[in-house]
Amino acid sequence: MQTTPPWANLVRAVALASLAIVAVLVAMALGSIRDTTAQGDIDGPWVVTAPESVAGRTVSLPFSFRDLGLTPSATVAIQAPLTLDRPVDDPAILVERPRYHLAVRWDDHPIARAGRSADHGEGATRDRLVVRLPPALVTEGDHRLTITIQGDHGQGGLGGRVRFGEAPALEAEADGHLAESLALAAMLCMASVLGLVLASVRPSLEEFLWFGVFCAAAAADAFASDDGWWLVGHSLDLKLRVDVAAYALLPGSGLMFVQHWLGNRRGRGAVVLMNAGFLVATFSLLWPSTAVLPIVARVNDIVAATAMVFVVITVARALRDRVEGAPAIALSVLLLAGVAIADHVAMLAGWPEPRVVLPGFLLFIGTATAALVLRSADLADRYRQLVDSARDAIFVVQPDGSVEEVNTAAEILLAADPRGRPLWGLVFPEDRDLAREHVASHGAGPRRAELRIVGAGGRIVPVESVATDVPEGRVMLVMRDISARRQVEEGMLHAARMETVGIIAGGIAHDFNNTMTALMAHIGLLRLKLQDETDRQRLTRMEGVIRRASHMTRRLLTLARGGRAERARIDIAQPVHSAVELTRSMLPRNITIRERVDPGLPAVLGSEDDLEQAVLNLLVNARDALAATGGTIRVRVRVHREAGLPAGVRIDVEDDGPGVPESVRSLIWEPFFTT
Structure with a gap:
């Protein structure tokens, strides 16, 4: 069967489309990143001005309310001095990851607010907030920047840097991060679609399903963890819940994907982590208060670390055992681990983001997608090899009765390529009605019938056919030659x-x-x-x-x-000699007989009369074979050896006749048969 199965073509089409879309999104993301040298960090020192209990203390960014011994719901004001040696065109500041509501003051002038604050009203909270400053207020000399932060949802503080510079450059930086986030989410969505399509086409390959689930959860996490969320929603509460819920599904689905890929094994650890992920995700979405989400996020970190340990152990064992696909999985795991560690360390240390999430996930998606496509192609090749190596003839018949596909055994059976020909033309005329009924019984499950096929050279071959329905109204027939059984x-x-x-x-x-x-x-x-x-x-x-x-x-x-003759220890030379002497008296003049018995023959277990009769029958057959032409009959009795050691006694009866015809050799051992 030479053609590729239809599902393999679908896999390749989806994979190519996904890779093309990914390439476009990456190009868009990279094109959105502009030169950001016109801005710089405001290093501080940042002095706490409120509340009074901690006023006068200094903090370094990033910081948390817990660093000051305050509850997450407190309101904290921090202030940093700035000295400008020249005016700035279109000045602005960029605040990264405020948690969660804030107000900005330049010197003593209120400039902007975001989120919810008792003093500053309502506004939109973003992970990267660009605040434009009035140019008239930004002059040469000393200034003070005051940021008031009100905690919420169990968190309070500033999770990133505060930067000062020209508004276009800062907005370009924020837009670049947004573009990367959207590109990453889109890539993961494409990969998820690819995995789920493969899973729907090949339900038995569960690794495709879990790859799709993992990529879907990662896409939701990427979308909900950055400002892309605000393109479609306005609820910070829902944003935080989706972020934590999606993150909870990553460890279990990732481990399930790895374990299925490396041998279709589903360990208890993967099942436990997956079930725990579903429970945590459900809890995150349905629990009345979002104040517990930071605690849930820490639990997710522990679960993710545990899953990573399981993944490393699984991949290490697969590499040791040389399991197919282990190198690709090892590379994917290494990429994801590197991206996660770099991003997490940068966040904790307050360093500039390493900007490796997008390229890291791009490499992961590329590696995993290529591995999936190659595996699908490999499965298609194995499918063809399996079908072609089958000893039974396999036919795929279209609804109109024409043969669409056959394997090698079918071509050998017919000594021709039957593709495109009607099946009925290959069946013995008297069996054609039975063949039509055999093929047409759709929905009845596998069904059997005995037919006669016109084989090579017009030979009539009895076959047992099993018909099975396949997609698109076609029928697959597996025919086995039952000539031997007959x-x-x-x-x-x-x-x-x-x-x-x-x-x-x-x-x-x-x-x-x-x-x-x-x-x-x-x-x-x-x-x-x-x-x-x-x-x-x-x-x-x-x-x-x-x-x-x-x-x-x-x-x-x-x-x-049905019994057996009595057996005893006998000297084999005596019955052989007796048979030779009896035959010698019956030979014509043109036939001679020679007897040769080696000395020192061991005794054997048997019937002397049966042995004499068997040798006599052989000698009589030899006499009959030489009756017309004459010749010599040679009888030899000797020790039979195997591997140089005695293993029995051998009797050879040889004559100069034509031998037993090929057509009757299989019959010579039947009782009463004679030539």
Whole structure:
């Protein structure tokens, strides 16, 4: 079967489309990053001016309310001095990751607010907030920047830097981060679609399903953890819940994907982490208060670290055992671990973001997607190899009855390529109606029928066909040549007939043996009356012939009753010599017989009469084969050796005749057969 399965073409199409979209998004993201040298960090020192309990203390960015011993719901004001040596065109400041509501003052002038504050009203909270300053207020000399932060949702503080510079440059930096976040979310969505499409096409390959789930959770996390959320929603509460819930699903789905990929094994650890992730995600979305979300996020960090340990152990074992696909998974895990560590360390240390999330995930998606596509192609190749290596003939028949696809065994059976031909033309005419009914019975599950196929050279081949429905109304037929089975069945019938013949022959042999017994009695009486030595020798020969006839009848009875002759230790040379001497007296002048017996032959276990009769039969056959042409019969008895050691006694009977014809060689071991 040479063509690629339809699902493999779908896989390649989806993969190529995904990679093309990813390339466009990456180009857009990189194009949105402009030169940001016109801005700089406001290093402080930052002095706390409120509340009074901690006023006068200094903090370094980033900082948390817990660093000051305050509750997450407190309101804190921090102030930093700035000295400008020249005016700035279109001045602005960039505040990163405020948690969560803030107000900005330049010297003593209120400038802007974001989020919810009792003193400053309502506004939109963003992870990167650009605040434009009135140019008239930004003059040469000393100034004070005051930022008031009100905690909420269980967190309070400033999670990033505060930067000062020209508004276009700062906005370009914020837009660049937003573009990267959106590009990352879009890439992960494409990868998720790819995995889920593969899973729907091939449900047995669960690694595709878990790859899709992992990428979907990562896309939701990337979208909800940055300012892209505000393009579609206005609820900070929902944003935080989605962020934590999506993050909770990452460890379990990632571990499930890795374990399925590396051997379709689902360990208890992966199941526990996946179930825990679902529970945490549900809790994050439904719990009334968002104040617990920071605690849940810390739990997620612990779960993620645990999952990473399991992943490392699984990948290490797979690499050790040389499991297929382990290097690709190892590279993907290394990329993700590097990205996560770099981003986390930069966040904790307050360093500038390393900007490795997008390229890191791009490499991960590229590696994983390429591995998935290659694996799908490999599965398609294995599918073809499996079908082509099958000994049974396989046909895929279209709804109109034409043959769409066949494997190699089918081509060998027919000695032709039947693609495009109607199936009925390949079936013996008397079986065509049965074949149509066999193919047309849709929805009945696998169904069997015995048909006759017109094979190579017009040979009629009996086959057993199993029909199975496949997509798009087609039917797959798996046909097995049952010629050998038919021969076995005929052999069994023949054996039954032979058993009947044996029963009849047993009865005849019994009566014949009784007759031979009577003859032996009369010969004994004649021996008492005859005194001539020549006559007595004739009686002796008659007794020998009658004894052999009696032995033949006993063998016939043994065969008919299914028993075995009695066996004892015998000198094999004696029955062979007796058979040779008996045959010598029956040979014509143009046939000679030579006997050679090696000395030192071991005794064997057997029946002397049976052995003599077997050798005699071989010698008689040799005599008959040489009757027309003459020749020599050679008999040799010797020790049989295997690996240089004695293993028995061997009797060779050889003649100069033409041999047994090929057509009847398989029949020579059947009872009563003769040439």
